[in-house]
Amino acid sequence: MIGQLIQFLLFLAVTGYGIYLFYRAVYHRYLYLKLGRPAELPSNGKDRWPEFLAQVFGQTKLLKDPKSGIMHIVIFYGFVILQLGALDLIIKGLTGGGHLPVPGYNLFSLMQEITVVLILIAMGYAAYRRYGEKLVRLKRGLKPSIVVFFIFGLMFSVLFSLAFERVWLGMEFSWYAPISSLMAEAFSGLSETPSYVLFLISWWAHLIILLAFLVYVPQSKHFHIITAPINIYLRRQTPVGRLSKLDLEDEEAESFGVGKIEEFSQKQMLDFYACVECGRCTNVCPASSTGKALSPMHLITKLRDHLIDKGTAVTGRSPWVPEFAFGGADPTKAHLFEPRSLDHGPSLLDLAGGASKEEVAAAAEGGVGVFWSDPGLAITDIRPTLNWQKTSWTVQERKPQEVELIGEVMTEDEIWACTTCRNCEDQCPVANEHVDKIIDLRRHLVLMQGSMPHEGQRAMQNIERQGNPWGISRSDRVKWTGDVEGISVPTVKENPDFDILFFVGSMGSYDLRSRKITRAVARLMNESGVSFAILGNEEKNSGDTPRRLGNEMLFQQLCMENIETFQKYGVKKIVTACPHTFNTLKNEYPDFGLEGVEVLHHTQLFDELIAKGRLKPTHRVEERITYHDSCYLGRYNNVYDEPRNVLKAIPGVELVEMARTRENGMCCGAGGGLMWMEETSGKRVNLARTEQALEVNPTLISSACPYCLTMLEDGTKLKEVDDLVKARDIAEILELAVFGPAGTPPQNKEEVAV
16 A cells, blocks of 8 residues: 555656646747737638637548558557557556456457557657658658657557566456567566565556657647647638738837747637648759759748747747757857758750669759659759758857847748649648748848849849739730730720629730630630620739739738729629639739629639530540649639549630649749849759659640749740640640631531530
8 A cells, every 4th residue: 555655645746746847838828829820710710610620620631642641540540549548557556456447348448448549559650751751751860750760669668567567467368468478478487576565666657758758749740739720720711812011100010021030910820839840841843843942841940940039048948858868058059050052963955965773863852953844753852941941950059039020031942942732731630831931031031132143133123013023014904915816905995894803914914925815715705605805904913923022012002902993894704814812812812802793713613614515626636635733723713623624615625734743733933023033053843843744745735824834934935845845725725626726617517516
């Protein structure tokens, strides 16, 4: 009895101390989070639960990588099940042989042992993926592996505790406890006392490992166990394509955008803590994949490190508990970027010329930026970016308060490398949002520091002066109508009773190649009998490019002017051929007063008109077509099926999908305002995407975005296949199917009558 009482008191002391340390670690990080701007909490959580349950308990995001997803589900539910097992084991140790009073205890014991084995298998596979397969996106070393030792230690301490308990109490072999029974057979020669001592050692080992793991969790990436469910619940419910609105008339605002870590919102800071460091975001990022400086994973982790550094200095509360185990916090040191060049090593031509696959792989493993397109070799590679991030993020003798967020934490090269494609956010299993942070940093650079790459500045000046990025005269916006043969394209003044406003956009109005898309859309709408009109020279740039480049002031000016024009002519329905314009009008203009206006992309309209029989694609188009998903049409607005439906309705078309398609389609490289800026490092994003398209041997690459079309056509020229593989907008392909090439009759009489 005295021994049990001492054990119970020690249990209370050790457990109480462990919980206290856990509380301190969480509370201190909560204090750091409170440094941020207050975030609005959802007033009605009812609509959040279905997606919350799907992502947290269904692990839907993790299952985007099936192997990793299944492994994580086993570990996740295994730990849920073993909570009762841990309680049962505690009772065994404190009562000297008792157990949890649950019905069907034998079945409960069997379930616990099976779960332990499954977790060991899952953790073995996790270690294999990191150190055997050596998945590039996964970090290696002691720190990322500590949790492996914790979990293996927990599982083996459970099995040894159960085995020594059986020897101690003289239990017979049982198929309800097969693993511990077999282990007990191996120790059957032990007498009662030593087996009891070994049981206590295993029992205490389990408890101490469990408590140490508890204390370690909030001080590591495994804080996501706590923060990820909260982050998923608080996820954005407004359209994903909607950026936050800045109140530029706020006279009390000291700055705009984010120039200091505390200018992020508390919800944005929660993202820092929720990050799993799984690398899925970086693995799909077009910038990381082509050797640019930006890595979405490192964006989050560097901001987290800086928040912890600065939070420690401001609050005076150490992030590490117990300090003697973690080394405490030094207020004279901080994490920051150390300037290093991003070396891309041998050129594409050097390697394509004669290097073997083994030589290429070895060079890439060493951090050399290697890019190739030969069969069997990868088109993209994130290793140069990861290596650069790893070597450039250092601890230096600096006070955290003196470290500049832009320049010393996030470099301008990283900030301007983002195409805002949102593939990172689509892949993130904990609902982190990367793009809004990048845009907030750009806003500060542009609005407060007047800093932007030269090409971007020129585009902004041209939009401000002439309403388009080229600086062509405003009065030339309507000149494209002269390209449309056989039909008139009325303005809103000429057709005041129009049903649909065709918002052409700057690309469709001025770019000679994009004008062909505009012409096709106009001809098809006219053929279908749609009553439409254009704004003509009254139309202004939608503002997408200024907003993505951080020029919120110019965006808001354009936005308000366009809305005023829409209201002037009673616009109720808008169609546009540009996904960027589509997203801006549909998702962002409502924040500024646009109400009661339906916005459609031209592929949505054409899909509807074909279904109603108002457009009849009767001419054969004998092409093997692969479709490239525009980021702003797909991931931003979930428009995946309509473009494909249009292509499937065209006789003669063979539709083939790329390896990266739909939600996981790779960006063309033009988003986020980068259409107007030159790539100066790594491989061209559009070249990588074109190579991915060419892998399926198409005769034609289709898109539904003038930006994408431009980038893909440039890609085929770079690959010197533009004579064999053409790039066309879906509107152009449909135009060919509806009207046919000159002198070509419809496929047959029956199809004409459809």
